[in-house]
Each structure stands twice: as C-alpha cells, then as structure tokens.
Amino acid sequence: MKIVPFFLLLGFRMLTAQISPSDQTEVLKSLEKKAQMGQASLVKNIPLKNIGPSIMSGRVVDVAVNPKSPIEFYVAYASGGLWYTNNNGTTFTPIMDNTPTQNIGDIAVHWESGTIYVGTGENNASRSTYAGIGILKSTDQGKTWSNMGLPDSHHIGRILINPDNPNDVVVGVVGHLYSTNAERGLYKSADGGKTWKKTLFVGDDTGIIDVAHAPKNFNIMYAAAWQKDRKAWDFLSNGNLSGIYKSTDAGTSWKKITTPQSGFPTGEGVGRIGLAVYDDNTVYAVHDNQFRRAKQDNDVKEKEGLQKEDFKAMDTEAFLKLSDKQLNDFLKTNNFQEKYRAENVKQMVRSGAVKPADLASYLEDANALLFDTPVIGAEVYKSMDGGVSWKKQNQDYIDGLYYSYGYYFAQINVDPSNVDKIYLAGVPLLKSNDGGKTYMAVNEDNVHSDHHALWINPDRSGHLINGNDGGLNISYDDGESWIKNNSPIVGQFYAINVDNQEPYNVYGGLQDNGVWMGPHNAEENREWYQSGQYPWKSILGGDGMQVQIDSRNPNIVYTGFQFGNYFRLDLETGKRNYIQPKHELGESPYRFNWQTPILLSSHNQDILYLGGNKLHRSLDQGDTWETISPDLTMGGKRGNVAYGTLTTISESPFKFGLIYTGSDDGLVQVSTNGGGSWDLISGSFPKDLWVSRVAASKHKKERVYVTLNGYRWDDFTPYIYVSEDYGKTWKSIANTIPTSSVNVILEDPENENLLFVGTDNGLYVSFDRGGSWEVFDNGLPYVAVHDLVIQEKAKHLLVGTHGRSIYKANISTLQQMTPRALESKLKLFELTDIKHSSRWGNPRSSWSRAQTPGLDITFYTTKKGPFKAIVLSEDDIVVSETEINGDKGFNILSFDVAFSKIGKDNYLKQHKTKLSEAEDGKTYLPKGTYVVKISGNGITESTTFKID
Numbered sequence: 001m002k003i004v005p006f007f008l009l010l011g012f013r014m015l016t017a018q019i020s021p022s023d024q025t026e027v028l029k030s031l032e033k034k035a036q037m038g039q040a041s042l043v044k045n046i047p048l049k050n051i052g053p054s055i056m057s058g059r060v061v062d063v064a065v066n067p068k069s070p071i072e073f074y075v076a077y078a079s080g081g082l083w084y085t086n087n088n089g090t091t092f093t094p095i096m097d098n099t100p101t102q103n104i105g106d107i108a109v110h111w112e113s114g115t116i117y118v119g120t121g122e123n124n125a126s127r128s129t130y131a132g133i134g135i136l137k138s139t140d141q142g143k144t145w146s147n148m149g150l151p152d153s154h155h156i157g158r159i160l161i162n163p164d165n166p167n168d169v170v171v172g173v174v175g176h177l178y179s180t181n182a183e184r185g186l187y188k189s190a191d192g193g194k195t196w197k198k199t200l201f202v203g204d205d206t207g208i209i210d211v212a213h214a215p216k217n218f219n220i221m222y223a224a225a226w227q228k229d230r231k232a233w234d235f236l237s238n239g240n241l242s243g244i245y246k247s248t249d250a251g252t253s254w255k256k257i258t259t260p261q262s263g264f265p266t267g268e269g270v271g272r273i274g275l276a277v278y279d280d281n282t283v284y285a286v287h288d289n290q291f292r293r294a295k296q297d298n299d300v301k302e303k304e305g306l307q308k309e310d311f312k313a314m315d316t317e318a319f320l321k322l323s324d325k326q327l328n329d330f331l332k333t334n335n336f337q338e339k340y341r342a343e344n345v346k347q348m349v350r351s352g353a354v355k356p357a358d359l360a361s362y363l364e365d366a367n368a369l370l371f372d373t374p375v376i377g378a379e380v381y382k383s384m385d386g387g388v389s390w391k392k393q394n395q396d397y398i399d400g401l402y403y404s405y406g407y408y409f410a411q412i413n414v415d416p417s418n419v420d421k422i423y424l425a426g427v428p429l430l431k432s433n434d435g436g437k438t439y440m441a442v443n444e445d446n447v448h449s450d451h452h453a454l455w456i457n458p459d460r461s462g463h464l465i466n467g468n469d470g471g472l473n474i475s476y477d478d479g480e481s482w483i484k485n486n487s488p489i490v491g492q493f494y495a496i497n498v499d500n501q502e503p504y505n506v507y508g509g510l511q512d513n514g515v516w517m518g519p520h521n522a523e524e525n526r527e528w529y530q531s532g533q534y535p536w537k538s539i540l541g542g543d544g545m546q547v548q549i550d551s552r553n554p555n556i557v558y559t560g561f562q563f564g565n566y567f568r569l570d571l572e573t574g575k576r577n578y579i580q581p582k583h584e585l586g587e588s589p590y591r592f593n594w595q596t597p598i599l600l601s602s603h604n605q606d607i608l609y610l611g612g613n614k615l616h617r618s619l620d621q622g623d624t625w626e627t628i629s630p631d632l633t634m635g636g637k638r639g640n641v642a643y644g645t646l647t648t649i650s651e652s653p654f655k656f657g658l659i660y661t662g663s664d665d666g667l668v669q670v671s672t673n674g675g676g677s678w679d680l681i682s683g684s685f686p687k688d689l690w691v692s693r694v695a696a697s698k699h700k701k702e703r704v705y706v707t708l709n710g711y712r713w714d715d716f717t718p719y720i721y722v723s724e725d726y727g728k729t730w731k732s733i734a735n736t737i738p739t740s741s742v743n744v745i746l747e748d749p750e751n752e753n754l755l756f757v758g759t760d761n762g763l764y765v766s767f768d769r770g771g772s773w774e775v776f777d778n779g780l781p782y783v784a785v786h787d788l789v790i791q792e793k794a795k796h797l798l799v800g801t802h803g804r805s806i807y808k809a810n811i812s813t814l815q816q817m818t819p820r821a822l823e824s825k826l827k828l829f830e831l832t833d834i835k836h837s838s839r840w841g842n843p844r845s846s847w848s849r850a851q852t853p854g855l856d857i858t859f860y861t862t863k864k865g866p867f868k869a870i871v872l873s874e875d876d877i878v879v880s881e882t883e884i885n886g887d888k889g890f891n892i893l894s895f896d897v898a899f900s901k902i903g904k905d906n907y908l909k910q911h912k913t914k915l916s917e918a919e920d921g922k923t924y925l926p927k928g929t930y931v932v933k934i935s936g937n938g939i940t941e942s943t944t945f946k947i948d
Contacts, residue, residue, distance in 0.1 A: 019688060021179040021714035022739060024152040028133065030738035031100040034762065034782075037738070038775040042860075042889030043765055043814065048779040048799065048807040050489055051506070052524045053536035056513040057448075057471025058490040058803060061122055064109040065455045065465060073455075073465065075472055076104040078122045079130050079784060079803030080490030084142060089474060089485030095142030097781040101761065102803050103130040105156035105174070110166035114141045117148075117193070119156025123174055123209060124452065125230055125237070125407050127594055128492065128511055128802055130760060130784060131155060131714070135171065137193055148193030152176075152183040154714070157209040157226075162218045162250065167192035170251040172208030172223055178230055179714040180204040186211070186223055188251045199247075200254040205229055206241040211251075212275040212283075215416060220280055221247040222387060223254065224273035228407065232664060232690065232712040234639025237407035238290035242270035246387050263390040264381055265289055274410035278419050281386045284393075284436065286424055288406030289376035293397070306330040308363055314356040319349055334363055337582045345585065354586040365563075365589040365642060378402050378426065380412070380436035393436030401426035411451065416458040425451035429466060431479060442479025443468075450512060469512040489524065489805045494595050495546040496800035498791045499554040507557070508787075508800055509544025509595075515559045516544070520796065520808060539569060548600040548608070558600065558622065563642060564592030564612060568622045579622030581610060590614065591636055593645035593664060603656040611646030615661055615675060628675025633663040648694045654701040660727070662691025668706055670727050681727030682706075689719065693744050699752035702726055707742040711760065718742045718759060722770060733770025746788040746797075750815045756797060758785025763799055767817050774889075780807055813858050813890060827860040828934050828941035834897065836927050836947045841898075841918025850920050855945065857893040859934050864888045867936030871895065871903075874929045877910055879903035886936060895932075897947070898922040 038044060058080050065073040071088035074095075081102035083092040096102060096118070105123035109116050120132025131154040136145045150156075155174040162168035168190055175184025184207040186200035200208065206227040214220040223246075227239030243258040243266065258264040269291030276284040306326055311319075324342035331340055348354045378398040381390040401424060402409055411425035424430040429443040429451045443449065448470020457463035462478035471486040492511035498520070499505050507517045518536030528534040542561025550556035558579070560566030568577040583590050590612035601607035608618045613636065615629040636644030645664050652658035657674030666689045668682035682691075689708040697703030704727055708719035718734040720742055733755075734742075740759035748754035755766040757773070761782045764773040780799070787800035795812040813829045821827055834853060843850045857869065867886040871879050880900045884893055899907060904915060904923050917923050925947055933942040 019686070019710060019713035019715050021176060021181070022710075022716040024133075027716060027739050028151055030740065031133065031761075031782075034738040034775060035100070037736070037773075038777055040888075041774045041776070042767070043774050043776050044778055045887060045890050045892050046776070046778055046809060046811075046814070047892075048763075048777070048809045050524075050779070050804065051520060051806050051808050052489055052522065053491060053516055053518060053805060054489040054524055055486050055534055055536065056491060056510060056516065056538070057486040057488065058492040058513075059124075059450075059469045059511065060453050060467025060472055061104055061124065062107050062453045063455050063465050063467050063472070064107050064116075065457075066109075066111050067458055068111070070457055070463065070465075074107055074109060074116070075467065075488070076107045076118070076453075077102075077488070077490045077803065078124065078126075079103050079128070079492060080488065081781065081783075081803070082107060082116075082118060082142065083488045083490075085485075089472060089483070090487075092485075092488045094488070094781075095138075096136070096145070099136055099145050100782050101133050102781055102783045103132050105132065106159050108159035108161045108169075110161045110163075113139070113166045115139050115161070115166040115192075116142055117159050117161065117169060117171075118145075119153075119159050119171060121153065121155035121174075123155055123157045125177055125228060125235070128494075128784075129155070129177060130802075131177065131716075135159075135193055148189075149196055150183060150187060152181055154181070155207070157207060157224075158211040160211055160213055160218075160221070160251075164218070168218070168250065169193060170211060170221065171196075172211040174207035174209055174226070175204075176714050178232075178712050184208070186245075186251060186254065199251055200225075200245060203227065203241050206239065209272055209410070210275045212277045214277050214280045217280050219248055219250045220277070220386070221251050222275050222277060222283055223247070224275055224285070226272050227270075228272075231639065231641075233637040233641050233643030235407065235641060237288070238269055238271035240266070240268050240270065242273065244273060244275070244285060244387065257387040258390070262388070263392075265291070265379075267291075269376075272407050272410040274412045276412045276414040276422065278414045278416075281384055282419055283383050283387055284412050284414055284422055285381045285383075285390070286410055286412040287379045287381060288402060288410055289379050290406070291376050293374045293376055305333070308334070308360045311356045311358075311360040316349055316356065319356040320346055330359075336362065336585075340585055348585065358586050362583070362585055362589065365591060375404075375406075377406060378424065380422070380424070380432075382435060393432075394439075395437065398424070398430075398439065401428065401430060403427060408450070409452070411454065413454045413456055415456050415461055417461050421461070423454055423456070423464075425454060427451075429454070429468075429479065442475075444479065444482060446482045446484050447473050448512075490803060491805035492802045493786055493800035493806060494544065494802070495787045496789055496798055496806060497547040497549060498789055498798060499549045500551060500791075500793065501554050504791050504794060505554070506798055506806060507547040507549065507559070508806060509547060509559065509561075511802070512543050514538050514542060514544045514561070515540040515547060517557075520791070520794070520798070539571065540567065543594075545595050546598050548598055550600065550605050552605055556621070558598055558608060560596070560598075562594050564590070564596035564610070566596065566598060566610065566622070577622065579608075579610075579618070581612065581616040581625040581627070591633075591642045591645045593642060593647050595647070597646055597649045599649045599651060601651055601656065602653050603651075609649050609651070609659070611649050611661060613644050613646065613663075615646065615649070615659070617675065629661075629669075629671070629678055632661050632669045632678065633667055634665045647691055650694045650696045650704070652696040652701060653698055658696065658701075660694040660696055660704055662694040662706065664690050666691060666708070668694055668727065670704075672726070679727075681723070684730055685721070686710075686719065688713075689715075692742060695745055695747060697752070698747055698749050700724070705745045705747065705755075706730070707745045707757070709741045709743060711741040716741050716760065718757075720745060720757060720770060733766075735770060736773050737764055743784070743786050744788050746790065748811070748815055749790060749792050751817065753819070754811075754814060754817070756788050758788050758799065760784045763788075765814065767814075767822055768819070776809075780804075813860070817860070821860070823862065824860060825862055825937045826934065826939035826941050828932070828943050829858045829860075830943055831855060831857065831932065831945035833946040833948060840924045841920040841922050843919065850918070852920070853897040853924065855895045855897055857895055857932055857934070858890060859886070859893075859941065860890050861886050861937050862888060863937050865936060867891070867934055869893055869895075870933045870935075872931045872933070873907065874931070875910065876931075877903070877906050879907055879925060879930070896922065898924050
C-alpha cells in the first residue's frame with residue numbers, strides 16, 4: 001500500500017518569503033542605539049516594578065548542573081533569561097538582565113573555569129519563539145558578558161564545550177524560524193568564540209537542532225539536522241534533508257549516517273530528531289516521524305457510533321436512512337449548535353440546503369486538521385555500532401507524547417549509569433527501563449506538561465532536574481514525587497487587563513499557563529506557604545488569552561484559551577458559560593486566531609465583540625451572537641495553522657458602532673455604522689504583515705492608531721501609524737524606535753500626546769504623539785512586551801511581558817507633561833500625603849525588620865546639573881537638605897521622612913517638644929505640614945505634603 005506523506009496533503013514547501021528578513025547588522029546597531037537612547041532617556045529614572053506572578057513560571061529550555069555539587073545550577077528560560085542558584089533552587093538570581101536579550105535556546109557551562117556560553121534565540125519553533133543575537137559568553141560566572149558572534153543564527157539548537165578545554169566549542173545553529181538564511185549548521189571554535197568555522201552546512205532551510213558527544217570522548221559527536229519551513233499559515237516540520245551526522249574529530253568534519261541502508265527513516269517525512277549518547281558506540285535518537293501511518297486491516301478497531309469521515313462520501317439516501325438516535329449522538333458529541341438535531345438536519349439534507357459532507361466540513365477548521373493528522377509520530381531508535389546501523393525500539397506507537405506538536409519537543413536522555421534507562425520529553429515526561437520498548441509516565445503531581453529539559457545525576461540515578469512550560473521541578477525518587485522550584489518571575493503573558501476595584505486587580509493570559517488574576521499591590525514573598533493564600537489565582541486553564549472585565553460587576557469576566565475558546569465566568573458563583581460563536585451548517589468554519597480578540601463595548605457592558613475571520617457581536621453577554629461583517633481578511637491560505645483571522649478590535653469611545661479591526665494578513669477595516677458596511681483602510685501599508693494592534697483614540701473621534709508586526713517573516717522593522725481621518729490617510733510615527741517588532745500601542749487617557757509602545761525587546765514612551773520616543777526601561781530587561789493597560793484612577797501603567805511577568809509604573813507625572821511643561825527649566829510635581837506611624841524605624845520584635853517610610857520627590861528639568869533640595873517645617877525650619885546631580889528629564893529624590901542631624905537641632909531650638917529617636921537611629925518627622933523646595937538651573941520650585 002502506498003503511504004501518502006502528510007506534507008503532500010497540506011501543501012508545498014515555501015522557500016521564498018514575500019517580505020525580506022531584517023539585516024542582522026542593522027539589528028545589532030539598533031541594540032546599540034537603544035542602549036544609547038536609554039542613557040539619555042527623559043524617563044530613565046522612572047522605575048518599573050515587577051509585580052509578579054511567579055508560581056506558574058514560564059517555559060524552560062535548558063538546565064546546566066554542576067555534577068560535583070548538584071545544588072548549584074543554571075536554568076535557561078525561553079524568553080525570561082538565565083537564572084542561577086547555589087542552594088538547590090530555593091532562590092534564584094537572574095544573571096543576564098544587563099544583556100541585550102532574554103531569549104535563550106541553549107546554555108553550556110565549563111564548571112572548572114566558570115565559563116558560560118549562551119546560545120540566544122529559542123530552539124523550539126513555537127508561535128512565540130523569539131530570535132537571538134548569537135553567542136553570549138561569560139568567564140566570570142555571569143557577572144559580565146561578551147557577544148562572540150554568529151549574530152544571524154537567530155536560534156541556537158545546542159552548545160557543546162570540550163570538558164578539557166573551555167575554548168573548544170561546538171554550536172548547532174537552527175537558523176531563522178520564518179525565512180531561509182546561510183548562517184545555520186554546525187560551527188566550531190578553537191579560541192573560545194573569537195573565530196568560528198562552519199564545519200557542516202546542509203541547506204539554507206536546514207539547521208542543526210541537537211548535538212551530543214560521547215561522555216568520555218569529545219571526538220565522537222552526533223548532530224541532528226532539521227529541515228523545516230514555518231509560515232504564519234503553515235508549518236512543514238520535516239524534509240529529506242533532515243537526518244543524523246557523525247564526527248570523529250570533535251566536530252571538524254562530518255558524515256551523514258542515516259542512509260537508506262542504516263535502518264533509520266529517510267526522506268520527506270523525517271522531522272525533528274533528539275540525541276542521547278551513552279558511550280563511544282551506543283547512541284539513542286528520538287524522531288518525530290511525519291510519514292503517515294499505514295492502515296493495516298488487523299489494526300483497525302471498530303469505532304462506536306458515527307465518525308466525521310463517514311459523511312464525506314455518504315449520499316443523501318444513505319444519510320436519510322440513519323437512525324435519529326445515531327445521528328443525534330454524533331451531533332451532540334461533536335458540539336453542533338443546539339438547533340442542529342436529527343430531524344431538522346435531515347430536512348435540510350432532504351431539501352438540498354446542505355449535503356451530508358457538510359457535517360464533516362463543519363468540524364474541519366485548520367486547528368482540527370492539525371490534530372486529526374494520523375502521522376507515525378514519536379519513535380525511538382538505538383545504535384550499538386556508533387550509528388552505522390539503527391534499530392527501532394518501540395513496537396507500538398508512542399501516542400500521547402507529541403500529539404501533533406512533535407516539532408516542539410524531541411528531547412531524549414539516557415541515564416549515565418544505566419544504558420537501558422531512557423527518558424522522553426513531550427507533553428508528558430516518559431521513562432523506559434528496557435531501552436525504549438515500553439514506557440511509563442513520571443510527571444506526577446506538581447509537574448506541568450510540555451517538557452524541554454532534563455538533567456540526570458550521573459552519581460545518583462533517580463535524581464532528576466526537569467524543565468517544562470511550567471518552570472522547574474526536582475525529583476530524588478526517579479519521578480515518583482517532585483519539588484516545584486518556581487521563585488523566578490518569568491511568566492509569559494500574551495494579554496493583560498485591570499478592573500476598577502480597590503485595590504484593583506490585574507488579569508492576564510499566559511502561554512500554556514492559563515488565565516490568572518491578582519491584586520496589583522501583592523508582594524512576592526513566601527508567607528503564602530504558611531497562610532495557604534497565594535495572592536494570584538488561576539481562573540482558567542489552557543493557553544490563556546485576552547481578558548475583559550464587566551465594569552459594573554468585576555465578578556463577570558470574559559476570557560478563554562487558544563483558537564477562540566472563550567467563556568463568560570462568574571467568579572462569585574464559579575459558573576462558566578462557553579460563548580464561542582458557531583457557524584451555520586453548510587458554511588465554512590470560522591477561523592479563529594491563536595489569540596482571538598474580544599472587546600466589551602464601552603457604551604454598553606452587555607455588548608461583546610469577538611473576532612474570527614468575521615466580526616461577531618453579542619447583545620446579551622455572549623449568550624447569542626450575530627455576525628456583523630463579511631470576511632474581513634484576505635480569505636485564508638492553505639495550511640495547518642488558522643490564518644486569515646482577526647487579531648485586534650477597537651471601538652471608538654465617541655460613537656457606538658465606530659469599529660476598527662485588524663487581521664493577521666495585513667488588513668485594517670472600519671465600520672462607522674455598527675457593522676452595516678465596512679471600508680478597507682490599509683491600502684497604503686506594507687503588505688501581508690500581522691496587524692498587532694488597532695486603537696481608536698480616546699481624545700479625538702477621527703484619530704486611530706495601528707501597529708504592524710513582521711515577526712512571522714523575520715522582519716523586525718517597527719511599523720507604527722496614526723490617522724486623523726478615520727484611516728483615509730496615514731502617517732508613520734515609528735521614527736526613532738530601534739529595530740524591533742511592535743506588539744502594542746497605548747494612548748494615555750488623560751494626555752493625548754502621551755503614547756506607549758511595546759516591542760519584542762522593550763518599552764517606549766512618546767510625549768509628542770510619536771514625533772520622538774524615549775526608552776522606558778528602568779528595572780525592565782530587554783524582554784518582549786506583549787500588552788499594555790492603564791489603570792486610570794491609580795494612574796498606573798501595567799506592562800505585560802512575555803518572559804518576565806507584569807511590571808507597574810506610576811505615570812502620574814508623565815501625564816502632566818504638556819508641550820509647555822516639556823520646556824520647563826524646572827518642574828516640581830505635587831506630593832501625596834502620608835500617614836504617620838509610631839512604628840517607623842522600630843521593629844515589631846527583636847528579630848523583625850523595622851518599618852521605614854519614604855517619600856519620592858519627583859522633578860523635571862531640561863538641563864542636567866546640580867540641584868539642592870530643602871525640606872522645611874510649616875514655620876520655615878529646615879529639617880533636612882541635600883544636593884543631587886539631576887539628569888535631563890525626570891528625577892526622583894527618595895526622602896526618608898527623617899530629620900537630618902542639623903535639622904533636628906534647629907527644630908528643637910524652636911520647639912519645646914520631645915523627639916524620640918527610633919531604634920534604627922533616625923528621628924522621624926512628627927505630624928504636620930512640610931514644604932519641599934528644589935533649586936537648580938536658575939529656578940526654585942516648591943510644593944507641600946502632610947504627615948497626618
């Protein structure tokens with residue numbers, strides 16, 4: 001029987017992109033430009049505070065453990081940087097925050113010398129896999145870093161260091177994710193990365209995803225080549241250039257060993273391969289086999305009831321003979337709308353309104369086709385002669401390991417002390433004690449799914465350190481039980497939002513970690529282990545997506561998971577209503593983006609918008625839907641990923657029904673009459689880009705902002721536009737923003753000139769509606785910013801990052817920066833009053849820390865220089881004074897609300913009173929009104945505050 005490969009069913013290999021990928025030289029120059037902008041930024045002193053959460057963590061891609069002291073190790077997060085622990089994961093320290101990226105594919109450590117190599121750019125080909133900037137190196141355990149080249153590699157598969165020589169390094173380069181490039185393959189350096197030699201190049205769409213060497217012989221190496229072609233609408237994760245290569249001279253030369261005679265699969269169906277070497281002759285490989293499964297008569301099992309495939313060739317006569325019970329069971333099991341039941345569906349077929357085959361096509365969107373693919377999937381092969389011949393180990397299919405995401409895994413490990421004990425990383429973590437013939441799951445309670453890294457203690461079998469999409473776990477009993485080690489704040493948020501409660505809550509959807517909510521003022525500490533009350537709560541599972549909160553009742557929350565699976569939640573009762581709009585029988589299924597956009601109308605909180613390829617509106621909180629648009633995309637493309645979908649929706653606060661939409665294929669549309677008619681307004685934009693955000697202005701009815709994102713073409717150009725006439729004409733306002741894809745633009749609700757933009761490597765602010773931009777990164781590493789929201793009453797900017805959770809900044813002073821204020825030689829901002837406490841400086845017990853107050857005095861100046869700050873009592877006694885060197889822009893002077901020594905003496909001379917010194921040695925100001933004066937740049941400004 002002839003087997004039709006899966007790749008022939010889905011389409012063909014796309015080797016030529018329509019949009020050119022960014023030049024990596026320009027990317028590196030832009031990083032230098034961003035660093036320079038940061039040093040000169042007007043807001044460089046305005047802090048961004050990380051507010052968590054941490055417990056759900058983010059995707060781990062690698063761990064490096066000191067074999068002589070396993071309590072010391074490094075953990076690499078896909079987009080959250082590199083973290084170090086020397087206390088077995090009790091606490092961690094980030095050590096890459098001062099580098100120009102937090103995106104990691106692999107790490108390698110030479111423990112004796114303290115040398116660390118980081119391959120930047122994640123090796124998993126996920127939807128949110130970010131490119132890197134080459135190889136970073138540290139020779140002082142992460143205190144300082146140098147870029148050692150390979151800048152156009154984008155994604156690093158594996159790094160090997162010669163145990164006897166930290167300068168002898170081999171790197172497997174995956175290459176670009178969405179485009180072809182030459183800087184991929186196998187690279188070797190003999191001088192610690194100063195120079196590189198490409199020793200293996202397979203093709204410009206084929207990279208090296210894994211490299212492994214014999215434990216006691218660095219000369220013997222194996223490399224896994226992976227041919228793939230990812231597009232926004234399709235992912236072909238296999239090809240005939242995929243295979244295994246071997247080197248016997250430490251990576252200097254290579255020979256392909258997976259030949260048709262070797263016993264290892266060859267041809268177009270060969271997908272991602274992972275490697276594990278036990279000794280000089282024994283090597284394992286796990287393979288994502290994308291050839292379709294052979295249909296064998298003796299393997300066919302009778303399935304109960306009707307199946308989707310039954311209807312594809314069924315004629316009308318046969319359909320009408322089906323029993324109502326049989327048909328209703330099928331309709332209910334497959335979640336057809338309630339109105340589609342046996343009697344009326346048969347009438348529709350009888351009248352010719354629909355065909356039996358429409359019942360099958362009703363269920364076949366791009367995502368369903370992805371999961372319905374009967375490929376062979378995961379296989380394990382073993383060679384005992386150094387790769388000359390291979391034998392398949394598993395007799396049965398290893399179902400439930402990869403599902404349809406084999407490209408996301410392909411990690412195999414062998415126990416250094418037992419050649420027959422291997423582990424497979426996939427959705428579950430599997431273990432085999434018989435060389436891969438049979439398996440058992442070892443990811444018990446407390447372990448997240450989707451595994452990407454595993455370390456096995458060579459001196460203590462069963463001691464495992466595991467990295468997955470939910471962070472890090474440690475086991476000492478071979479997976480029978482696990483410890484969770486998730487103190488790093490590395491959440492990968494797609495979207496965030498806030499409510500109006502006091503204190504207000506922050507909500508967000510995360511990659512593979514569901515939807516969470518928590519108070520904005522929650523502190524990240526470990527007291528919750530005793531109280532049992534972690535301040536952040538999970539409210540939905542899956543890949544968490546957008547969140548809308550009813551402004552009348554914060555218990556009513558709309559959110560969901562991937563591909564438009566949204567719910568209306570009642571947090572008070574726990575009730576959950578599924579609200580995804582359903583297409584009609586006979587219609588093509590709606591296409592829903594991975595992150596489907598939703599929006600509650602600001603005009604009526606019963607009205608909800610949800611975007612598929614068409615825009616849907618509900619007038620009753622999602623209970624019923626009406627479609628208010630035609631297809632607002634270019635119609636989709638053939639492939640295995642939902643495409644031709646809406647990505648963003650915005651409704652003007654000035655007029656109900658003035659609606660904008662943006663799509664993943666570059667279209668922006670507007671309706672001025674509630675969906676009665678639509679106009680395409682993106683004709684002047686670059687074609688085929690992802691519309692990452694459309695935002696109707698809060699200040700002018702005719703104004704609208706749009707950002708486009710070229711990430712899925714490896715084009716990192718910032719695209720930002722504004723229109724003052726409902727999108728008839730556009731002006732680019734990207735201006736000074738360095739090269740980096742743009743995810744979000746946010747207009748301030750109080751100051752129309754104040755804009756914020758989040759990109760794949762940071763946050764920017766503009767005080768002149770995009771005429772110029774300032775880097776906004778005090779406390780924020782170079783991490784992808786996916787979403788922004790402002791809590792209007794608190795005047796807080798919330799920053800949702802894809803790698804370092806959520807940050808918060810007080811922007812009240814920024815909101816006051818009118819064009820005139822920006823020209824002020826000196827502007828001192830109002831202060832908030834504070835509540836007096838007798839506990840200031842006095843600990844509650846002998847072993848606790850004292851509570852200490854603080855008052856941030858903020859001022860703005862157009863010129864850097866010395867400034868003098870004086871604090872006076874209401875009767876003009878100087879109680880404290882200091883001098884600081886002010887920067888151009890915003891400055892913050894943190895005042896401890898205490899007397900200076902001279903100030904205390906002066907105060908006591910005038911006041912017959914007693915001032916008590918606190919246990920920390922300070923004397924704090926008593927209740928009263930105080931004046932703050934700032935002098936500099938030829939100006940003196942003053943303001944007051946009260947201590948009540």
